Amino acid sequence: MNLQIRHEETNGVHYLTLAGEVDAYTAPKLKEMLVPLTEVKNTQIVIDLANIDYMDSTGLGIFVGALKSTKKNDGTLKLRGMTERVKRLFEITGLTEVMDIDNEVKGEAR
Amino acid sequence: MNDRDFIIDRYKDLLTTYLNGKNETALYKGQQFSRKLIEQQISPEDVVSHHINVLNELFPDMTEEMKDAFDFLLEVMIGYGFAYREHQSLRTRQRQLESEIEVAASMQQTLLISDVPTVDSLDIGVKSVPAKKMNGDYFNFVKDDKSISVAVADIIGKGIPAALCMSMIKYAMDSLPEQRMQPNLLLENLNRVVEQNVHPNMFITMLYGLYDTDVHKFYYAGAGHEPGFFYKAATDEFEDMFAKGLVLGVSRTTKYKEYEKQLDPGDMIILLSDGVTECRTSKGFIERDEIVALIRENMHKPAQEIVDSVFHELERLQEFELRDDFTLLILKRMV
Numbered sequence: 206m207n208l209q210i211r212h213e214e215t216n217g218v219h220y221l222t223l224a225g226e227v228d229a230y231t232a233p234k235l236k237e238m239l240v241p242l243t244e245v246k247n248t249q250i251v252i253d254l255a256n257i258d259y260m261d262s263t264g265l266g267i268f269v270g271a272l273k274s275t276k277k278n279d280g281t282l283k284l285r286g287m288t289e290r291v292k293r294l295f296e297i298t299g300l301t302e303v304m305d306i307d308n309e310v311k312g313e314a315r
Numbered sequence: 316m317n318d319r320d321f322i323i324d325r326y327k328d329l330l331t332t333y334l335n336g337k338n339e340t341a342l343y344k345g346q347q348f349s350r351k352l353i354e355q356q357i358s359p360e361d362v363v364s365h366h367i368n369v370l371n372e373l374f375p376d377m378t379e380e381m382k383d384a385f386d387f388l389l390e391v392m393i394g395y396g397f398a399y400r401e402h403q404s405l406r407t408r409q410r411q412l413e414s415e416i417e418v419a420a421s422m423q424q425t426l427l428i429s430d431v432p433t434v435d436s437l438d439i440g441v442k443s444v445p446a447k448k449m450n451g452d453y454f455n456f457v458k459d460d461k462s463i464s465v466a467v468a469d470i471i472g473k474g475i476p477a478a479l480c481m482s483m484i485k486y487a488m489d490s491l492p493e494q495r496m497q498p499n500l501l502l503e504n505l506n507r508v509v510e511q512n513v514h515p516n517m518f519i520t521m522l523y524g525l526y527d528t529d530v531h532k533f534y535y536a537g538a539g540h541e542p543g544f545f546y547k548a549a550t551d552e553f554e555d556m557f558a559k560g561l562v563l564g565v566s567r568t569t570k571y572k573e574y575e576k577q578l579d580p581g582d583m584i585i586l587l588s589d590g591v592t593e594c595r596t597s598k599g600f601i602e603r604d605e606i607v608a609l610i611r612e613n614m615h616k617p618a619q620e621i622v623d624s625v626f627h628e629l630e631r632l633q634e635f636e637l638r639d640d641f642t643l644l645i646l647k648r649m650v
Contacts, residue, residue, distance in 0.1 A: 269515065298561070
């Protein structure tokens with residue numbers, strides 16, 4: 206399987222839209238894209254995971270690394286649109302407590 | 316006649332037979348012959364050169380153009396031969412590296428091996444199998460007078476870095492004997508060690524518990540580890556053993572919560588790594604319910620046989636190719 210990454214910048218906010226799988230094979234690709242962004246001071250990053258149907262712990266590691274790096278550089282990292290399976294991974298590992306996660310689907314009344 | 320001369324002679328025979336009969340058997344012999352060539356380390360350009368010599372003998376009337384064309388082919392094959400020899404030397408190098416990894420893996424096994432303790436009141440079974448040579452899962456038992464402590468951990472990342480990290484965990488745990496009785500404090504201390512020492516992308520999930528063999532209580536705390544199961548014999552039900560807490564190595568100040576379970580005879584504590592529940596088959600993921608069903612099917616057996624049976628069934632479902640390290644551990648109260 207593969208990982209597609211779309212990167213857009215609007216009003217200084219970096220939007221990454223991912224599709225496919227984030228696992229040991231595709232994680233380096235995400236890391237290469239994400240890490241340089243997190244190393245810039247005060248960067249705002251929003252990552253959309255709605256089209257990620259599988260993530261393993263190596264993939265999760267990339268987000269942990271990105272979180273540490275944004276914090277160090279006074280930036281923000283927001284994840285959104287997780288599928289149930291991906292959400293469960295973030296919940297079990299306790300990362301939902303320390304990361305900015307918004308799983309509300311746009312337009313959905315809650 | 317040395318082997319090389321023999322081979323040239325043999326090549327001539329094979330080629331003549333083929334040219335005369337053009338049958339399948341001769342072709343098949345030719346294929347087998349190439350193995351002989353590799354064994355004798357005869358390079359591709361040598362083979363072409365033998366071919367030219369044999370043709371010159373068999374067809375003395377070959378046109379000049381044909382001869383020139385063969386010389387041209389010979390030049391082309393020289394470059395090919397270089398690449399082939401380089402490939403051979405890389406293969407040798409790879410074999411050396413593999414044997415070094417083999418040594419490292421067996422060292423890891425020796426360093427990290429944990430004896431499964433024996434106590435009258437508990438039946439304990441463990442199965443831990445790496446997907447590759449080095450295991451990223453870790454389990455450890457420590458037996459004291461009135462208690463048994465157990466840790467199950469999964470180091471994120473695979474292979475050698477994970478193995479090195481695991482050694483660190485083991486020695487950090489060994490150096491925290493006074494916290495062994497308090498699962499949440501042990502995790503808090505371990506978390507600080509990990510946070511300071513691992514690469515930002517790496518983290519560790521762990522479930523640490525202490526079984527008090529006097530009062531049959533299991534005290535535990537979790538750091539983002541895949542939940543285990545608790546089997547209650549009285550109601551004949553399995554429940555998830557949640558132990559919420561952040562994975563080790565993310566935030567230095569993380570606090571952990573302690574949980575406890577009272578065990579009656581026949582009750583079981585089942586701990587596992589995500590290699591058990593995240594196992595993928597051609598039909599999709601294996602759900603936690605299916606793991607429970609497998610345990611239930613086998614639970615009349617001794618603990619070690621239960622974990623072995625579950626492993627073999629999951630291995631079969633994955634067509635004998637583990638994608639992730641597998642660790643399953645069962646503590647069953649006997650009396």
